[in-house]
Amino acid sequence: MATGRPPRPATRGRGIPEATVARLPLYLRALTALSERSVPTVSSEELAGAAGVNSAKLRKDFSYLGSYGTRGVGYDVEYLVYQISRELGLTQDWPVVIVGIGNLGAALANYGGFASRGFRVAALMDADPSLTGRSVAGIEVRHIDELETVVEDSGVSIGVIATPAGAAQQVCDRLVAAGVSSILNFAPTVLSVPDGVDVRKVDLSIELQILAFHEQRKAAEELSREVAAPAAGEAAAPAAPPAAAPAAAAARRGDRGPDGDIPAVMPA
Amino acid sequence: MATGRPPRPATRGRGIPEATVARLPLYLRALTALSERSVPTVSSEELAGAAGVNSAKLRKDFSYLGSYGTRGVGYDVEYLVYQISRELGLTQDWPVVIVGIGNLGAALANYGGFASRGFRVAALMDADPSLTGRSVAGIEVRHIDELETVVEDSGVSIGVIATPAGAAQQVCDRLVAAGVSSILNFAPTVLSVPDGVDVRKVDLSIELQILAFHEQRKAAEELSREVAAPAAGEAAAPAAPPAAAPAAAAARRGDRGPDGDIPAVMPA
DNA sequence: AGTTGTGAACTTATTCACAGCG
DNA sequence: CGCTGTGAATAAGTTCACAACT
The missing domain is CATH 1.10.10.10 (Winged helix-like DNA-binding domain superfamily/Winged helix DNA-binding domain)
Incomplete structure (x- = not known):
């Protein structure tokens, strides 16, 4: 071969x-x-x-x-x-910096599983001056301008981006320039990074859309089964599917005008 | 299956x-x-x-x-x-219910991309009575006891679980029993569901661990390259990798005692 | 007897490379 | 000529099924 x-x-x-x-x-x-x-x-x-x-x-x-x-x-x-x-690699310690302390960033900072093994929140950062100095999950929020200092001082190699989509690439660039080589991106944007930098993304809206696809398919199948209703009983009914709700036969429209926008902004 | x-x-x-x-x-x-x-x-x-x-x-x-x-x-x-x-399936409307209105649930409720195409937050629900009645992202939080009613009344077929890990399976069972057939799970647990129900999971801790793996691998490679340093120049250096930070050579320990726990609890 | 470890078969996904069409 | 659409080739991932070992 x-x-x-x-x-x-x-x-x-x-x-x-x-x-x-x-x-x-x-x-x-x-x-x-x-x-x-x-x-x-x-x-x-x-x-x-x-x-x-x-x-x-x-x-x-x-x-x-x-x-x-x-x-x-x-x-x-x-x-x-x-x-x-x-x-x-969890037998060593990974200092992590979280950028963007909105609802999501705060949720991440409070996340218990974070600290429990290997990962340690080295810093929280935000561009909003009214946030800096405030404490979230017992950690002081620092201004984004200190990003380079923080990354260097704490030896951060993993960064988490929880900013609005518009700021994500910019933040990413700064993280990478400062020496971060792994990024977890919660903003709904495709980040471009140089070779050698890993990016993983977590994207609510993508997950929902995938679910919607399957959901739609299920509805369509159910419908076609009802219509075709092939009398002859199949051997041994699976017994599993509860088949509870009648799947709200919501009005189905073609589109919703030319101003569609999926990307939108993140919680911040 | x-x-x-x-x-x-x-x-x-x-x-x-x-x-x-x-x-x-x-x-x-x-x-x-x-x-x-x-x-x-x-x-x-x-x-x-x-x-x-x-x-x-x-x-x-x-x-x-x-x-x-x-x-x-x-x-x-x-x-x-x-x-x-x-x-x-985005040309139709998908009412979604979010269960667990902690930091994360609130972040999800506030998420702009949610409403923008196809998805609509039909209800926010939480088990904590002190939350019910309060308004998050302009939507009133209702008590979990109303879950079945909400699902039926709004024709919800997609549920989002943002509860602590311990409550997730329970909530999942109720959602499924009520007729929800697609679930987006943010709790760090494996959910078991009957056939015909789709589950997708979003798991911060897993993503971080995957990044740590690659990060570790990068560090190891860099190290072995330095050590082996094979004099003979390779044809055309890739020119790409910035190779910035010296990757904090943190103390590396074997383990950290028998009480390790990754799962931990979610923000809630 | 019970369970791992793994070649081999199979399935799914990605990439190549170019014919076909505008 | 440029760019799509797609068969064919390659690679990655999963499952089978059983020999090997405790």
């Missing part, structure tokens, strides 16, 4: 697939819950159940980290917690 | 790949921005740039919707906006 040219020499030694990396935090959370209940070992089946994935996938994921299980027994909870934490 | 043998006969007629669906909102946002600037047409190249994807992918994505472009010219902005909106 190989075309001759190594299509990418693969990352040194272990190259953990991105999809696996994205699931490790999920496993870690489930394992931590078990650990708190002092459960000593879990099988892939049990753990998979708790994490909401299937067991084959989980085993394959773990196989990328190494052989940490015991055949016939399962995985040692404490040991796995440690291995995954290490793999994710 | 039909238990039956047929591996899934493919969705009726057009089956738009999930990955494509997830990108449509991105395209839509970029298109809307163009529309506001009264740009009449775009090429796949330009639009792809604005949406942060590559043009081949964009064209392939659009090809699942139909042939909406003009060869040699590009895509008509207004027309595409309409087609994508329709495909996503």
Whole structure:
């Protein structure tokens, strides 16, 4: 199959697939819950159940980290917690700066899971002078002008952007220039960053739109099933779907005029 | 997830790949921005740039919707906006209920992008009686006991959970029982739902952990490059990476005691 | 007996590259 | 000539199913 040219020499030694990396935090959370209940070992089946994935996938994921299980027994909870934490880089401390202290920024600052493992809010920053000096979640809000100082002094390498969309790219540029190389973006904009900087985005409106798509599809299917109503009973009704609400047959309009605007602004 | 043998006969007629669906909102946002600037047409190249994807992918994505472009010219902005909106189900109205009005819930309620297209906050709900009656973002907070009534009366089919982790499953069950079939979950828990209900999750802590993984990897690579320093110059240095901050060589510890807890609680 | 670890089969997604059309 | 639309090639991710090990 190989075309001759190594299509990418693969990352040194272990190259953990991105999809696996994205699931490790999920496993870690489930394992931590078990650990708190002092459960000593879990099988892939049990753990998979708790994490909401299937067991084959989980085993394959773990196989990328190494052989940490015991055949016939399962995985040692404490040991796995440690291995995954290490793999994710959570055995070290990550100072984080949050920019934009509106409702969302405040929610993030107050977020308990933040501090609990590896992450520490090094600073809160906002452009609004009336906010600076005020304390949110026990941390003083500082003016955005101090951003470079804060990043350097605290060795921040992860930045969280919770500003309105209009300010996001600007803030991003400053973060990157100051040395931040990972960004979590809550503003509904595509950020452009230089090579070597990672951006992840969290976007409410995108998630809702994806849900709407499926919701619409469900409604359409239900409709076509009713219409086509193919008498012959299917073998064994699934028994599951509650099929409760009659899905409000809301008026359906073609469009809503030429001034549509999705992007809008963030809470700030 | 039909238990039956047929591996899934493919969705009726057009089956738009999930990955494509997830990108449509991105395209839509970029298109809307163009529309506001009264740009009449775009090429796949330009639009792809604005949406942060590559043009081949964009064209392939659009090809699942139909042939909406003009060869040699590009895509008509207004027309595409309409087609994508329709495909996503945004030409109809989606009443949404938000449960859990803490910092996060309030941020969501205030979120401008919410109302702007298709989505309408039908109700805010919280279990805390001291909140009920108060107004957030111009909407009165109602007590969670009214959930079933609200869902039925407003024909809500999308619910947003912004409660602490401990309450999420309970709230989810009530939403589903009341007839909600799409859920956007901000609580750091795996929700279990019956077949036919869609759940999407937004999880700060997971995103941060993924960033930490890559951040750690970058630091390790940089380190090994310095150490191995293979004299012989590579052909054409990439020129890109700014390699700014010296990545605070924080103390690295093995673990931090047996009481680790990631899940923690949400802002509420 | 019970459960992991993993090749192999399969599915989904991305990218290439160019024919086809305006 | 330029740009879309798409088959074909490649890559990534998932699931199967079972040998290997405790």
